[in-house]
Amino acid sequence: MFKTWLLYFLTLLATFIFFLFYKMWFSWFCLVILTVLPFAALIMCIISAKTFDFTTVVPLSVHNNERSSIKINITGLASQFSFCRLKVTVRDMMSGSSNVPSVLSYARGISEIPIDTDHCGSYVYKINSIRVYDMFGFFFSTHRCNKEFDVVVRPVPVIPKNRIDLSALRAECVRSASSLSSDLYDVREYRIGDSLKSVHWKASAKKDTLLVREPFEQVYSHSRFRIDLTDDREYLDKQLSEMMYTSAYCIDRELSHRIKIRSRSQKEVSFDIENRQDLEDTVTSILHMRVAGRT
Template sequence: MIKNILIYIAVLAISFSFAVFYYAWFSNFLLIVVLCLPVLSLLCSLPFMIYSAVKGFSLYASKVIYAGDDVVINLAANNRNGLFCPLIKVLVYSKNSFCGKSKKTAFKYSGMINKPVNIPLSKIGKDCGLVETQTRWLKIYDMLGIFFIPVRFNTAAEILVIPKTANCSEEVLTGKQTIIGYKKKAGGGFSDDYEIREYRDGDNLRNVHWKLSAKNDDLMVREPSLPIYKNFKIMLMLGDNPDNNNKVLAKFAGVCKNAIKNEIPCTVCTTKNAGAYPLTPQTNIYSIYKAIYTRQNLGNADTSNAEIHSIFADSEEVAK
């Protein structure tokens, strides 16, 4: 490292001046020791440097964290028994494009690596988004930090920063549901809603409406049906302010929880993405967040005649 080299040059200059202006055995001995230090450091460190470079390192991180938590990636030695490193330095480039933040972290570590070492990336995970990390080189230094072995260390990791769920009313969507029709219940069975039709061969006699059959002088059966609810289009009003986007996404997490719990038909749209994504109990919510953060097309779900539920940072409204 340049800093260490400059410090060594300064110490060498002081030792040389001391030997010149204070001629004695001690000053000469000190100058010789200072001159030999880099060589001794390299000789003592070289076996460990080569061994560490050959065995190598790996980098990994948690796949998902909550907004506000510190982003941490882990550096681990590929050797099961660990590695002793006099000094290592790795540059980590991280960015969160959704909130417009990026950071370069220079991490240094000296000592035994027999378990993963945490590399903190400051507060780049404060806001929702997809944190992408990239490394290119890792340098293994001697004890004085003057000589080094460069190791190609081209690794990448993605960390999905999801919002913490904001509290929302249990009736945020259920209170606005409207029935627009009925559909036949697959397999029949019990239902509060029925359609009455004439008896057909194969119908279960338990579904016969006997009073109505006697009145019409013909067998009439109940056909169980299910209500068709009007679809909701959840519109996330996202902008360029990370704090406001955090609030919108936190409210969205609460609405998602409500919709999935009550099996309310919904689609998800945003002001920054094209298309719409259907929200069902089988939906992988992480895939929706990732698509929103990377501004991918959310899909081609049908939003015609859907009731719009807009989520703002400071308020919510339902528009038609």
């Protein structure tokens, strides 16, 4: 804005000198136009500020290295006779860092705030204020808005270098079953309260004492995947991408599993995964955690 006024006064001075040496209608015309210009700019700024409004189109979720942006649509006369400058704060929820990019809107009130998708994470974009300038840049009016948008940059599933061994992931064990029709069972002595349906008559006859079946069922214990949150974002992106693929691989084969995360506080946080929705919710939660600092 200072440069605009400086350029204006220099131009006005040059035009006045030109008028002194060339007193014809053209010099008069140029001098009048330059004199009236700030007043016209002030009127345009006031009208634009009175009719100013804007809408946003925000992608709530994008993928790592995917090109995306937040679109700002300026409406009213401000989109025709002025330009706008947006003051935006971008906060990385995983690292805690912030930056303040400046965004200009020229093309008929449409501007874009580019989304940083270089690394996975959760980013809060906050539009602090919007300055509406006249088309020449002499005057402006400031509109406070304080709008926040949470954009999640998700990992893209990547096949791990080490081949997934499904047999190693499935850890078999047995536990007591509620159904008496199980093919797996043990035999023990009768206790008061046992159902007569559970009596093993053949074994009881051989041992000459009352024996009952104790049914068991075969189950698979939780397979576990562990991720350490680190400030090495490249390595963390790789871990998350491989975890996404491995977890989806297990879900497709109906293998429940558990993802363990060591957060910045060094406390392990566990997430049980049974289906795709569990995986999506888990990834969202992980991307809102703070990464550990260097030690």
